[in-house]
Amino acid sequence: xxxxxxxxxxxxxxxxxxxxxxxxxxxxxxxxxxxxxxxxxxxxxxxxxxxxxxxxxxxxxxxxxxxxxxxxxxxxxxxxxxxxxxxxxxxxxxxxxxxxxxxxxxxxxxxxxxxxxxxxxxxxxxxxxxxxxxxxxxxxxxxxxxxxxxxxxxxxxxxxxxxxxxxxxxx
Amino acid sequence: xxxxxxxxxxxxxxxxxxxxxxxxxxxxxxxxxxxxxxxxxxxxxxxxxxxxxxxxxxxxxxxx
Numbered sequence: 163x164x165x166x167x168x169x170x171x172x173x174x175x176x177x178x179x180x181x182x183x184x185x186x187x188x189x190x191x192x193x194x195x196x197x198x199x200x201x202x203x204x205x206x207x208x209x210x211x212x213x214x215x216x217x218x219x220x221x222x223x224x225x226x227x228x229x230x231x232x233x234x235x236x237x238x239x240x241x242x243x244x245x246x247x248x249x250x251x252x253x254x255x256x257x258x259x260x261x262x263x264x265x266x267x268x269x270x271x272x273x274x275x276x277x278x279x280x281x282x283x284x285x286x287x288x289x290x291x292x293x294x295x296x297x298x299x300x301x302x303x304x305x306x307x308x309x310x311x312x313x314x315x316x317x318x319x320x321x322x323x324x325x326x327x328x329x330x331x332x333x
Numbered sequence: 334x335x336x337x338x339x340x341x342x343x344x345x346x347x348x349x350x351x352x353x354x355x356x357x358x359x360x361x362x363x364x365x366x367x368x369x370x371x372x373x374x375x376x377x378x379x380x381x382x383x384x385x386x387x388x389x390x391x392x393x394x395x396x397x
Contacts, residue, residue: 229392230392239363
Protein backbone atom coordinates (compact mmCIF):
# COMPACT_ATOMS: atom_id res chain seq x y z
CA UNK A 163 0.00 0.00 0.00
CA UNK A 164 1.53 3.28 -1.08
CA UNK A 165 -0.36 5.30 1.51
CA UNK A 166 2.76 7.21 2.45
CA UNK A 167 2.57 9.00 -0.91
CA UNK A 168 -1.13 9.83 -0.76
CA UNK A 169 -1.06 12.21 2.17
CA UNK A 170 1.19 13.83 4.74
CA UNK A 171 1.05 12.07 8.12
CA UNK A 172 1.53 14.02 11.35
CA UNK A 173 1.06 13.24 15.04
CA UNK A 174 -0.36 15.77 17.51
CA UNK A 175 0.68 15.29 21.12
CA UNK A 176 -2.14 15.73 23.65
CA UNK A 177 -2.34 15.53 27.43
CA UNK A 178 -0.87 12.38 28.96
CA UNK A 179 -3.84 10.00 28.78
CA UNK A 180 -2.59 7.61 31.48
CA UNK A 181 -0.31 9.61 33.79
CA UNK A 182 2.36 7.78 35.76
CA UNK A 183 5.25 8.80 37.99
CA UNK A 184 7.57 8.34 35.02
CA UNK A 185 5.32 10.35 32.63
CA UNK A 186 3.07 12.51 34.81
CA UNK A 187 0.28 14.88 33.80
CA UNK A 188 2.02 17.85 32.17
CA UNK A 189 2.86 20.86 34.34
CA UNK A 190 4.69 22.81 31.64
CA UNK A 191 4.97 22.94 27.86
CA UNK A 192 8.64 21.92 28.15
CA UNK A 193 7.60 18.75 29.98
CA UNK A 194 4.98 18.04 27.30
CA UNK A 195 7.58 18.47 24.54
CA UNK A 196 9.99 16.18 26.43
CA UNK A 197 7.31 13.48 26.64
CA UNK A 198 6.58 13.90 22.95
CA UNK A 199 10.29 13.46 22.14
CA UNK A 200 10.38 10.37 24.38
CA UNK A 201 7.48 8.93 22.36
CA UNK A 202 9.32 9.60 19.08
CA UNK A 203 12.40 7.82 20.43
CA UNK A 204 10.58 4.83 21.92
CA UNK A 205 8.37 4.19 18.91
CA UNK A 206 10.77 5.26 16.15
CA UNK A 207 8.42 7.84 14.63
CA UNK A 208 9.38 9.14 11.22
CA UNK A 209 6.48 11.57 10.81
CA UNK A 210 6.44 15.08 12.33
CA UNK A 211 5.59 15.19 16.06
CA UNK A 212 3.61 18.37 16.76
CA UNK A 213 2.92 19.41 20.33
CA UNK A 214 -0.32 21.16 21.29
CA UNK A 215 -0.17 23.93 23.88
CA UNK A 216 -0.36 23.04 27.57
CA UNK A 217 -4.09 23.77 27.76
CA UNK A 218 -4.82 21.48 24.80
CA UNK A 219 -6.39 24.18 22.60
CA UNK A 220 -6.17 22.23 19.34
CA UNK A 221 -7.12 18.99 21.08
CA UNK A 222 -10.29 20.62 22.42
CA UNK A 223 -11.16 22.00 18.98
CA UNK A 224 -11.01 18.53 17.45
CA UNK A 225 -13.05 16.82 20.17
CA UNK A 226 -10.62 16.02 22.99
CA UNK A 227 -10.63 12.24 22.58
CA UNK A 228 -7.35 10.50 23.43
CA UNK A 229 -6.73 8.65 20.13
CA UNK A 230 -8.59 10.35 17.27
CA UNK A 231 -7.58 10.46 13.65
CA UNK A 232 -8.72 13.12 11.20
CA UNK A 233 -8.05 13.51 7.50
CA UNK A 234 -8.03 17.07 6.16
CA UNK A 235 -8.01 17.97 2.46
CA UNK A 236 -5.83 20.64 0.85
CA UNK A 237 -8.27 23.37 2.00
CA UNK A 238 -8.22 22.22 5.63
CA UNK A 239 -11.71 20.75 5.39
CA UNK A 240 -12.43 17.65 7.46
CA UNK A 241 -13.09 14.71 5.11
CA UNK A 242 -12.65 11.82 7.58
CA UNK A 243 -12.84 11.75 11.35
CA UNK A 244 -12.68 8.81 13.71
CA UNK A 245 -13.03 8.50 17.47
CA UNK A 246 -10.20 5.96 17.41
CA UNK A 247 -7.07 5.48 15.30
CA UNK A 248 -7.64 2.33 13.29
CA UNK A 249 -5.34 1.76 10.28
CA UNK A 250 -8.04 -0.29 8.52
CA UNK A 251 -10.50 2.54 7.97
CA UNK A 252 -7.71 5.06 7.40
CA UNK A 253 -6.48 2.83 4.55
CA UNK A 254 -9.97 2.82 3.04
CA UNK A 255 -10.17 6.61 3.31
CA UNK A 256 -6.79 6.99 1.62
CA UNK A 257 -7.83 4.65 -1.20
CA UNK A 258 -10.82 6.95 -1.69
CA UNK A 259 -8.48 9.95 -1.71
CA UNK A 260 -6.43 8.28 -4.46
CA UNK A 261 -9.59 7.74 -6.51
CA UNK A 262 -10.62 11.38 -6.11
CA UNK A 263 -7.17 12.64 -7.08
CA UNK A 264 -7.32 10.48 -10.23
CA UNK A 265 -10.71 11.91 -11.17
CA UNK A 266 -9.46 15.47 -10.67
CA UNK A 267 -6.41 14.84 -12.83
CA UNK A 268 -8.63 13.35 -15.53
CA UNK A 269 -10.80 16.48 -15.23
CA UNK A 270 -13.88 14.42 -14.47
CA UNK A 271 -16.48 16.09 -12.29
CA UNK A 272 -17.05 14.80 -8.76
CA UNK A 273 -19.67 15.65 -6.14
CA UNK A 274 -19.41 15.18 -2.36
CA UNK A 275 -21.83 12.93 -0.48
CA UNK A 276 -22.10 11.98 3.17
CA UNK A 277 -21.32 8.69 4.93
CA UNK A 278 -21.60 7.59 8.54
CA UNK A 279 -19.96 4.37 9.61
CA UNK A 280 -19.71 2.34 12.81
CA UNK A 281 -16.78 -0.09 12.32
CA UNK A 282 -15.47 -2.52 14.95
CA UNK A 283 -11.81 -2.68 15.90
CA UNK A 284 -9.86 -5.35 17.68
CA UNK A 285 -9.76 -4.60 21.40
CA UNK A 286 -6.58 -6.09 22.86
CA UNK A 287 -7.02 -4.99 26.46
CA UNK A 288 -4.29 -7.25 27.82
CA UNK A 289 -1.81 -6.06 25.18
CA UNK A 290 -2.68 -2.48 26.02
CA UNK A 291 -2.20 -2.78 29.80
CA UNK A 292 1.00 -4.75 29.27
CA UNK A 293 2.44 -1.90 27.16
CA UNK A 294 1.09 0.66 29.63
CA UNK A 295 2.83 -1.17 32.47
CA UNK A 296 6.13 -1.22 30.55
CA UNK A 297 5.95 2.55 30.01
CA UNK A 298 4.35 3.79 33.22
CA UNK A 299 4.36 1.04 35.83
CA UNK A 300 1.51 -0.21 38.01
CA UNK A 301 -0.39 2.95 38.92
CA UNK A 302 -1.79 3.76 35.44
CA UNK A 303 -2.77 0.09 35.04
CA UNK A 304 -4.68 0.08 38.33
CA UNK A 305 -6.42 3.36 37.45
CA UNK A 306 -7.40 2.06 33.99
CA UNK A 307 -8.83 -1.14 35.50
CA UNK A 308 -10.78 0.86 38.08
CA UNK A 309 -12.29 3.04 35.34
CA UNK A 310 -13.22 0.04 33.17
CA UNK A 311 -14.90 -1.68 36.10
CA UNK A 312 -16.77 1.51 36.97
CA UNK A 313 -18.06 1.79 33.39
CA UNK A 314 -18.53 -1.84 32.35
CA UNK A 315 -18.45 -3.96 35.49
CA UNK A 316 -15.98 -6.55 36.75
CA UNK A 317 -16.63 -9.04 33.91
CA UNK A 318 -15.06 -6.59 31.46
CA UNK A 319 -11.72 -6.71 33.26
CA UNK A 320 -11.46 -10.46 33.90
CA UNK A 321 -8.63 -11.05 31.39
CA UNK A 322 -6.76 -7.95 32.53
CA UNK A 323 -7.09 -8.94 36.17
CA UNK A 324 -5.70 -12.41 35.40
CA UNK A 325 -2.75 -10.82 33.59
CA UNK A 326 -2.20 -8.36 36.46
CA UNK A 327 -2.35 -11.09 39.14
CA UNK A 328 0.27 -13.10 37.25
CA UNK A 329 2.39 -10.00 36.71
CA UNK A 330 2.37 -9.07 40.38
CA UNK A 331 3.59 -12.55 41.30
CA UNK A 332 6.61 -11.94 39.05
CA UNK A 333 7.48 -8.58 40.62
CA UNK B 334 -3.96 23.07 37.97
CA UNK B 335 -6.61 22.65 35.26
CA UNK B 336 -8.48 19.40 35.00
CA UNK B 337 -7.32 18.98 31.37
CA UNK B 338 -3.91 17.77 32.52
CA UNK B 339 -5.26 15.37 35.11
CA UNK B 340 -2.88 13.66 37.54
CA UNK B 341 -4.80 10.36 37.58
CA UNK B 342 -6.85 8.58 34.92
CA UNK B 343 -10.45 9.70 35.46
CA UNK B 344 -13.04 7.11 36.50
CA UNK B 345 -15.42 8.24 33.75
CA UNK B 346 -12.72 7.65 31.12
CA UNK B 347 -13.84 10.46 28.76
CA UNK B 348 -17.36 8.99 28.39
CA UNK B 349 -18.96 12.40 27.82
CA UNK B 350 -16.37 13.31 25.21
CA UNK B 351 -17.04 10.05 23.34
CA UNK B 352 -20.79 10.76 23.42
CA UNK B 353 -20.28 14.33 22.21
CA UNK B 354 -17.80 13.43 19.47
CA UNK B 355 -20.24 12.93 16.56
CA UNK B 356 -21.33 16.58 16.80
CA UNK B 357 -17.93 18.23 17.38
CA UNK B 358 -16.16 19.45 14.21
CA UNK B 359 -18.26 17.52 11.63
CA UNK B 360 -16.97 16.42 8.24
CA UNK B 361 -17.22 19.29 5.75
CA UNK B 362 -16.19 21.91 8.31
CA UNK B 363 -12.91 23.79 8.39
CA UNK B 364 -10.44 22.40 10.93
CA UNK B 365 -9.01 24.64 13.65
CA UNK B 366 -5.45 25.77 12.95
CA UNK B 367 -3.99 26.77 16.33
CA UNK B 368 -0.20 26.98 16.62
CA UNK B 369 1.75 23.86 17.57
CA UNK B 370 5.39 23.20 18.44
CA UNK B 371 7.44 20.92 16.19
CA UNK B 372 9.09 18.64 18.78
CA UNK B 373 12.15 18.09 16.57
CA UNK B 374 13.04 21.73 16.02
CA UNK B 375 11.09 23.74 18.63
CA UNK B 376 9.67 25.85 15.80
CA UNK B 377 6.06 27.02 15.78
CA UNK B 378 4.01 25.32 13.07
CA UNK B 379 0.36 24.88 12.10
CA UNK B 380 -1.58 21.99 10.56
CA UNK B 381 -2.07 24.18 7.47
CA UNK B 382 1.69 23.88 6.84
CA UNK B 383 1.09 20.16 6.30
CA UNK B 384 -2.20 19.95 4.36
CA UNK B 385 -1.45 22.74 1.92
CA UNK B 386 0.15 20.32 -0.56
CA UNK B 387 -2.70 17.79 -0.39
CA UNK B 388 -4.43 15.63 2.20
CA UNK B 389 -3.04 15.33 5.74
CA UNK B 390 -3.69 12.49 8.17
CA UNK B 391 -3.68 13.88 11.73
CA UNK B 392 -3.33 11.36 14.54
CA UNK B 393 -3.80 12.49 18.14
CA UNK B 394 -2.29 10.73 21.14
CA UNK B 395 0.30 10.57 23.89
CA UNK B 396 2.97 8.15 25.03
CA UNK B 397 0.80 6.64 27.76
